[in-house]
Amino acid sequence: xxxxxxxxxxxxxxxxxxxxxxxxxxxxxxxxxxxxxxxxxxxxxxxxxxxxxxxxxxxxxxxxxxxxxxxxxxxxxxxxxxxxxxxxxxxxxxxxxxxxxxxxxxxxxxxxxxxxxxxxxxxxxxxxxxxxxxxxxxxxxxxxxxxxxxxxxxxxxxxxxxxxxxxxxxxxxxxxxxxx
Numbered sequence: 407x408x409x410x411x412x413x414x415x416x417x418x419x420x421x422x423x424x425x426x427x428x429x430x431x432x433x434x435x436x437x438x439x440x441x442x443x444x445x446x447x448x449x450x451x452x453x454x455x456x457x458x459x460x461x462x463x464x465x466x467x468x469x470x471x472x473x474x475x476x477x478x479x480x481x482x483x484x485x486x487x488x489x490x491x492x493x494x495x496x497x498x499x500x501x502x503x504x505x506x507x508x509x510x511x512x513x514x515x516x517x518x519x520x521x522x523x524x525x526x527x528x529x530x531x532x533x534x535x536x537x538x539x540x541x542x543x544x545x546x547x548x549x550x551x552x553x554x555x556x557x558x559x560x561x562x563x564x565x566x567x568x569x570x571x572x573x574x575x576x577x578x579x580x581x582x583x584x585x586x
């Protein structure tokens with residue numbers, strides 16, 4: 407019996423570009439499904455009791471952290487570039503909760519006071535704080551963010567992803583206002 411070979415002819419073989427091969431290989435670099443279930447329980451900082459359990463203690467910690475020279479300068483640069491205060495607050499609180507400083511419940515209680523503190527710090531530096539972006543035209547300027555986070559020439563340069571145009575939904579559900 408003859409063995410069947412899909413790529414018997416060179417004409418049938420599909421040439422995959424090198425970039426596509428690398429992208430395909432990168433997709434396999436992620437964690438195996440269920441891998442987190444095999445880790446030792448309590449190994450992550452957020453699985454431990456939080457460092458701060460009282461709102462006043464946590465807010466003192468946050469104020470001290472935000473007013474340190476480097477985070478303060480980074481915050482002012484982001485606020486001056488048009489990054490909404492709500493986005494900055496979410497990032498700060500998510501990092502604090504994931505690093506075990508406080509739990510998510512306390513983070514939710516900290517949203518309003520931290521927003522007030524950051525808005526006050528921005529106003530103190532003559533920056534008009536933006537709280538939320540509502541329209542597409544009011545999005546953050548990526549070019550100015552690149553300048554903010556550009557590292558020294560000696561260090562590795564941080565590259566932000568290019569902003570792509572919005573893809574319009576296609577198909578029969580898109581015209582009916584279905585899945586977007």
